[in-house]
Amino acid sequence: MLELRNIDKVYNPGTVREIGLFDDFSLAVDKGQFLSVVGSNGSGKTTMLNILCGSLLPDRGQVLLDGQDITRQKEHLRARRIARIYQNPALGTCAKMTIRENMALADNKRLRMNLRPGTDKSRVPLWRQMLAELGLGLENMMDAKAGSLSGGQRQALALTMSRLTPVDYLILDEHTAALDPKAADIIMHLTDRMVRESGLTAIMVTHNLRFALDYGDRLLMMHQGQAVLDVRDKGKQRLEMEDLLRLFNEISVECGN
Amino acid sequence: MLSTFIATLPSTLEQGLLYAVLALGIMLTYTILDFPDLTVDGSFPLGGAVSTTLLLHGWHPLAALLAATLCGALAGLCTGLIHVKLRVRALFSGIIMMTALYSINLRITGGNALLSIPRTTATLFRNNPVANLLPLGLRVLIISGVLVLALKVLLDLFLATRAGYLLRAAGDNEVVVTSMGRDKGNVKIVGLTMANALVALSGAVVCQEQRLFEVSMGTGTMVLGLASVIIGINLLRRVDRVRATTAVIVGAILYKVCVAFAIACGLSPMDMKLVTAALFLAILASGTLKRKEKADA
Numbered sequence: 001m002l003e004l005r006n007i008d009k010v011y012n013p014g015t016v017r018e019i020g021l022f023d024d025f026s027l028a029v030d031k032g033q034f035l036s037v038v039g040s041n042g043s044g045k046t047t048m049l050n051i052l053c054g055s056l057l058p059d060r061g062q063v064l065l066d067g068q069d070i071t072r073q074k075e076h077l078r079a080r081r082i083a084r085i086y087q088n089p090a091l092g093t094c095a096k097m098t099i100r101e102n103m104a105l106a107d108n109k110r111l112r113m114n115l116r117p118g119t120d121k122s123r124v125p126l127w128r129q130m131l132a133e134l135g136l137g138l139e140n141m142m143d144a145k146a147g148s149l150s151g152g153q154r155q156a157l158a159l160t161m162s163r164l165t166p167v168d169y170l171i172l173d174e175h176t177a178a179l180d181p182k183a184a185d186i187i188m189h190l191t192d193r194m195v196r197e198s199g200l201t202a203i204m205v206t207h208n209l210r211f212a213l214d215y216g217d218r219l220l221m222m223h224q225g226q227a228v229l230d231v232r233d234k235g236k237q238r239l240e241m242e243d244l245l246r247l248f249n250e251i252s253v254e255c256g257n
Numbered sequence: 258m259l260s261t262f263i264a265t266l267p268s269t270l271e272q273g274l275l276y277a278v279l280a281l282g283i284m285l286t287y288t289i290l291d292f293p294d295l296t297v298d299g300s301f302p303l304g305g306a307v308s309t310t311l312l313l314h315g316w317h318p319l320a321a322l323l324a325a326t327l328c329g330a331l332a333g334l335c336t337g338l339i340h341v342k343l344r345v346r347a348l349f350s351g352i353i354m355m356t357a358l359y360s361i362n363l364r365i366t367g368g369n370a371l372l373s374i375p376r377t378t379a380t381l382f383r384n385n386p387v388a389n390l391l392p393l394g395l396r397v398l399i400i401s402g403v404l405v406l407a408l409k410v411l412l413d414l415f416l417a418t419r420a421g422y423l424l425r426a427a428g429d430n431e432v433v434v435t436s437m438g439r440d441k442g443n444v445k446i447v448g449l450t451m452a453n454a455l456v457a458l459s460g461a462v463v464c465q466e467q468r469l470f471e472v473s474m475g476t477g478t479m480v481l482g483l484a485s486v487i488i489g490i491n492l493l494r495r496v497d498r499v500r501a502t503t504a505v506i507v508g509a510i511l512y513k514v515c516v517a518f519a520i521a522c523g524l525s526p527m528d529m530k531l532v533t534a535a536l537f538l539a540i541l542a543s544g545t546l547k548r549k550e551k552a553d554a
Contacts, residue, residue, distance in 0.1 A: 080438035092436070094429035097422075105426055108419045109437045115415070118422035165437075 002029045002052065002169060002201060007061035009047060009225075021047055022058070022225045029218075031168075033232075034195050034202045036212035038244075039222035040252050045205040048222075049173050052203070054078045065169075080109075083162035085155070085191075087174040092158025095147030099138060099157060102146050103127040106161035130160050134190060152183025156190060163194055170195060172204035176211065184208070188215060209244050219244075223251040262521035267398065269517040273510030274401040275463050276485065280509040281408060282455030283482035284501060288490065289416070290448040291428040292340075295351030295479050297456045299358025300332040302475035304457030305464035306362040309372045312465070318381045322461050329457020330450045332358060337446030355475075362472055374468035381465045397466055404462065408455070409502045424448050456482075477530050484537045485509035491544065512536070 009022040021044050029035050039045050050056035052063060054075035063071045070078055085092055093102050104119040107127070124142075131139040134156045138149075146154060155175060162170065172191060176184035188208075192215050195202045206212050212219055219236050221229035221244075229247060231239055279301060286294040304325040311321040332354055340350035366372050379385050381400060388396050415421045426433050427444040434441040456478070464470045489508020493499045519532045 074440070076435045076438055076440050079436050084436065086432070091430065091432045094426050094433050096429045097425060101422060101425075105422050105433070105437060108422065111419065113419045113423050113439065115418045115420060118417050118419050162436075 001031055001064070001066060002203070003027070003062075003064040004048070004051065005062040005064065007051060007063075008059045009044075009051070009056075010059055013059075020225070022061075025061075025225055027220075027227070029201060029203060031201055032199055033218055034192075034216035035204065035218045035220060036216040037203065037205045037220045037222060038207070038209055038212045038248070040248075042224075043222040043251075044225040045222055046173065049084075049171055049203070049205060053082060053084055053171060081167055082169040082171060083165060083167040084171040084173060085158055085162065085175040087177050089151040089154040089158065089178060090147075092161065093146040093149075093154050096145060098143050098145055099131070099149075100124065100127070100142040102157060102161060103131075103164065106164040109165040127164075130163065131157075134160065136186075150183070152179050152187060155179060155183070155187050159187065159190055159194060163198065168201060170200045170202040172202060172206075174205055174207060177207055184211075191215075209241065209248065213239065213241060213244060221247060221251075259521070262518055265517050265521070266514075267394070269513050270510060271397045271401060271466075272517075273513040274398070274405050274506075275466055276459065276481070276513065277405045277506040277509035278408060278459035278462060279456055279478065279482045280485035280489070280505045281405075281412060281502060282452045282459065283479070284486050284505045285412075285448060285452040285455065287483060287486060288501060288505075289425055289428045290445060290452070292347050292445065292449065293351070293479075294333075294336065294449060294452065295348065296332055296336045296354040296358070296449070296453055297351075297482060298475045298478045299355035299362070300329045300453040300456045300475075301460035301463075301478040302362050302470070302472060303332055303358050303365075304329050304460030304462075305470045305474060306365040306372075306472075307457070308461035309374060309464045309470040310365055310367070312374055312378055312380065313372065318379055318385060318465060322381065322458060322465075325461035326454045326458040329460075330454035332457065333449040333451070333453025334446065336453070337449040340449075341442035341446055358475075359472070362475075366470065366472070370472040372470040374465070376468070378468075380468065381462060401462065401466070405506060409506060412502050413500055420447075477533055480537050481512070481533055482509075484533065484540060485512045487537075487540050487544075488512055491540065 004025060004027045007022045007025045011019045011021060037045050047056065051058050054073060058071065062069055065081060094105065097105070100119060107120065107123055108118070128139040128142065136153055136156055138153060138157060146157060149157065176187050179187060188211050194200070204216060217236065218232035219229065219239065220227050228251060283297060286292045307328045308321040308325040311324055312318065336350050336354045339345050339353060340347055345353070363370065374380060377384065382388055382397050388400065391399055416425065423434060423437070423439060423444055424447065427441055427448065431441045434444055485508040486505050487508070488511050489504035489506070490501060492511070493504040493507060515536055516529065516532060520526065524532060
């Protein structure tokens, strides 16, 4: 279980630009749950992810992972259990390294980073098979540099790399926002399959209301640091696009968007 | 003019190989780690100071080289710690260490700005059993060639290990290093330590060859090494299957060839830093102009 307890977060405290974002915000995501989070700009979605992943410290409150307090744990240590896919496809892979080397790097995550060969040749068939499942032809271009791939291909590679690593939690930070609609559909489909097959607990922040509605078993709509809508399972299945849009427009109008 | 140039070609090649070790170190920080490390202006003479002083105290040439390498590693470690733990900008961390090392180097030599090694002293290149077997004219070429080749192979092997992959990732995309559950700061510290060890080794070897240490020999080391790295990598970029290490060694030799050519054209050694600066500017500018052409096309 991933838990935020009584989180406070204020930006630029003590200045004229002071913005109180979170005031006693709490959220609990059950094991195996796939949570979609939508909300207007500045609603606190990304701040929430940054606090979860450790790139931002809350002013008050706790972050708990399977009951363990990780509020002050360093980002790279949390990354051993939490994988994160970014909006910018360039952030998930090493551009100057080949697809094979990127996969090797991810496969080494569970091992000691010592002087053994970086690429374990006996694992290559597995990597090729995992890449083949994407249906993007990446398995036939193992020696291509990741930087030469399209945004969709790079995002697919980043997803596959996180599949290789031993994590239980997956954080998706608007990971389809920078892709064209077709690539976004492919990546979303892959994400869903990966979460289901590996039994991951996932939190997906998205601007795409359709994705939020179609995927995942819980939906959260955020506004000014609060959850204005929180539906799950049956309740979420009953939720219609029109209801979601109406609510989203209400909060957007309120913000002057 | 051309005849002097050709006559000095063998010694130019020697110089190129001696400085190739330096270029390999700079490749590690600049190309692989993406860190502009000015420490090298201090760690290059540091290697020279340590090795020369120890030779004069009767140390074995190889032991002196090893000690110089370790001191260089320590200097790189300090730069890394300053940058990572105290969060000082990359450029400033290097400048701080470079400045400190100037005094430290003088302390090591006992206040002597100039140290010379007598002809009778055993160095890597003379008065030792291996060197004595080699023909006099080819000693430096063969020994420095073997050294550079050995270091190149070691570096290639290292870059293909798990730790090597992580180092390359750190220069490529720090976010990935964090995603792999590793502290990117520690990876940088390791890279800087290794690079400055190589640079100090290069300084030690150069001093053993010229049998002279001079406290200001480090000025311009960074630019010189960087010029070698960029020449090599830009020239051989289009050639398939050439490793960066090979390209950098070729670059170091070509750089010395350019300098020798400038001297043959009548420039004095006094003008060398000017030539280095002009050459470096020319390389960088040509890269920019090429990119512009591409963009316009």
